[in-house]
Amino acid sequence: MIKMEQAVTNMDVNWWRGAVIYQIYPRSFQDSNGDGIGDLQGITARLPHIAALGADAIWISPFFTSPMQDFGYDVSDYCDVDPMFGQLADFDALMARAKELGLKVMIDLVLSHTAAAHPWFQESRKSRNNDKSDWYVWAEPKGDGGPPNNWLSIFGGSAWQWDARREQYYLHNFLTSQPDLNLHHEPVQQALLDVAQFWLKRGVNGFRLDTINFYFADKYLRDNPPLPKAMRNDTIAPGVNPYNHQLHLFDKNQPENLEFLKKFRDVLNPFGAAAVGEVGDAQRGLEIMAEYTSGGDKVQMCYPFEMLQPKRLTADFLIETFARMNAVAPDAWPCWSYSNHDTVRHITRWGLTDAGARAYIALLVCLRGSICIYQGEELGLPEAEIAFEDLQDPYGIEFWPEFKGRDGCRTPMVWAKDNASGGFSTGKPWLPVMAGHLGLAVAEQTGDPASMLAHYTRALALRKTHRALVDGxxxxxxxxxxxxxxxxxxxxxxxxxxxxxxxxxxxxxxxxxxxxxxxxxxxxxxxxxxxxxxxxxxxxxxxxxx
CATH class of the missing domain: 2.60.40.1180 (Golgi alpha-mannosidase II)
Structure with a gap:
């Protein structure tokens, strides 16, 4: 049994302001045991690379116990490590090494939904009157047997799935195997706050909160209105997805979330911990960020999707974005990112040359706010081309070929070009390594002052050197x-x-x-x-x- 770290009183509670956060997608960062899938021991071994780059913190995408139908974003045990990634002792070792290197650790909490395999859901679906019968969003069918309203899933089709045991529908904003929790029910809120406490006591410095604006759905289950075609965009979902045809007034962005976020902040404060919320909304992202970060009693920062959108970030759009933000949220603290595990890598998405990629990181480190760097971005990795037969992502399989899914940005990190997996694994990687990535490997760029890696390192060092760039x-x-x-x-x-x-x-x-x-x-x-x-x-x- 490890000794849990206790809340401390002498801390830099504002460490997150202006921080450079390096995102790790654990399946693809470093494999330590040759099974072709990255793991916690692999992350620990590669932490010196992140420290040398100049990051202040890491954000690790989910590594919890999961059936992996959405690769960890479907959690079946919030308080344990999936055997694929190791065990709790491996996480404790990772924490210790990060502390030695001066890196804060943030982990990805998925609180809007669980896996259908989670014991909570298995109990909830047994009957309408058991101890967890109200822990998920259940609803009666319409008179004709159809779903209770017109809400749609981001992954395609209705957001409702029929369950024969209860003879009711349950809500799933994502896969049918990801039922949505009912946060209107106080015991659910408390259970999720207890999860946060568990990891804070284990030493984590904060959380990235997945789909933070999806926590509550309208308790009256009202239909979403249609969205005029002129207002549609593919920032949140690909253009071929009918999800874009609705104005999502009632299936997310509910006012009850503000009180829950205050409770969550009360859990964070004794530990000097911070949270960054992912705001998935194509129309009101900046406004929601303003609501969720206002008053100093909710989350510290959010990242909207303005810089993750398909269209290249231009001077005019930057002016427009900051004007909107200053109008609705002058004191909000954004967390900007060009790439992550859900979007086409920005070098490919925006069609950037080497010079363009260098200019954009120069801009990013000088903007007001915190920033996220996605693994491999510092190497200038383009999006990988994945053949249909190699796809793993259910999202891409559903909408292929118009939308190729998220696997192209999730291929393994390349550390060396001495084998076909780029030094990621001694086995066959879970996703193929693109041949064009091998020449961009860490070992190939290290020591070359003209490399993209050296450029990113200088950029982050410049930001750290000038307080005005950190939080001015x-x-x-x-x-x-x-x-x-x-x-x-x-x-x-x-x-x-x-x-x-x-x-x-x-x-x-x-x-x-x-x-x-x-x-x-x-x-x-x-x-x-x-x-x-x-x-x-x-x-x-x-x-x-x-």
Missing amino acids: AMTGLCAIGDAVMFQRSAGAETLVFAVNLGEASVELDLPEGVWTDIGMDFGGTAPLGHSLALAPWGYSLLRKGE
Whole structure:
């Protein structure tokens, strides 16, 4: 039995502000036992890479006991490690190593739903009057036997599944094997808060909260209204999915969530822990972020999908996004990310050249907010092409070939090019390694000052060096053609950052003052007097004063 870490009083409770969080998808990070699937011991062995990169924290996608029908996002035991990934002792060893390296550890909690294999659901479906009969969202059929309303699943089709035992439908916003918990029921809330306590006592520094705005559904089960075609987009679901045809007023984003998030924050506070919520909403992401991070009594930060969308992030869209955010949530603390385990890698999604990829990370480290880096992003990995017969993702299998699923961004991390699995495993990887990835492996880039890995390392170091970039104010945001410019300031330090996100040169007039370059070793452009000439994909970071 390990000694649980206790809540502490002497801590940096704001460690999360401006933090660089490195996302690990455990199935694909490092395999330690040759079964072709990554595991906790593998993660522990590779933590020095993340520390050397300059990250402040890691976020580990789910490693809990699971039937793996959605690869861990279908949990059957919140308080244990799936044997595929190891055991609790392996997690404790990971925590100890991360602490030695100065890395905070955040884990992915999936609180909106469980696996159908979870004992809670197995009990709930037995009858309408057992101890857990109200722990999931059950509903009577319509008079004609159809589902209770028109809600749709993100994974396609109705969000309702018939259960013959209870002769009722249960709600599933994702796979039919992922029934939604009924958070209107107080015992469910308490059980989930107890889960958070379990991991906090084990030493974790916080949580990434999956689908945070899906926790509550409308208790009256009202139909969602249709969404006009002109307002539809494929930020949350692929365009071929009818999920995009509804305005999701009632199946998520319910006001009752605010009180639950306050309870969750009360659990976090004694441990100095933080939470970042995933806000999955195509229309109101920034507004929901404002609600969930306001007042200092809910979650500390959320990441909306503005920078995870299919269309390339442009200067004009950046201006629009921050204008909206400042209007609805001036004090909210966002967590920005270009790529993650659910989206096409941004180098491919946005069609970026090497120069473009370097410009975008320069922008990311200078934005106000915390940031997430997805494993392999620091190597410049493009999306992998996966043949249909190699697909694992049920989402891609359902909508192939118009939507190829999420496997292309989940292929194994490449550490070396000395075998077909890129140093990830001695066995056959669960997803194939793309041949084009091997030349981008960590070992190939290490020691090369011109590599993407070196560029990311310099970028993160630059952010850490300047407090203004970590948690300073951001003002004066403006766009000139395809270029964007803004100031960051904290204490006596004022910086100006400019980046050209286009393929034509741009000349900018600098704000009043004397500006000196501080980022030339990062690849930036020096000013010429009171103006700044930026070549395509050029950028510059300047300090005010002599």
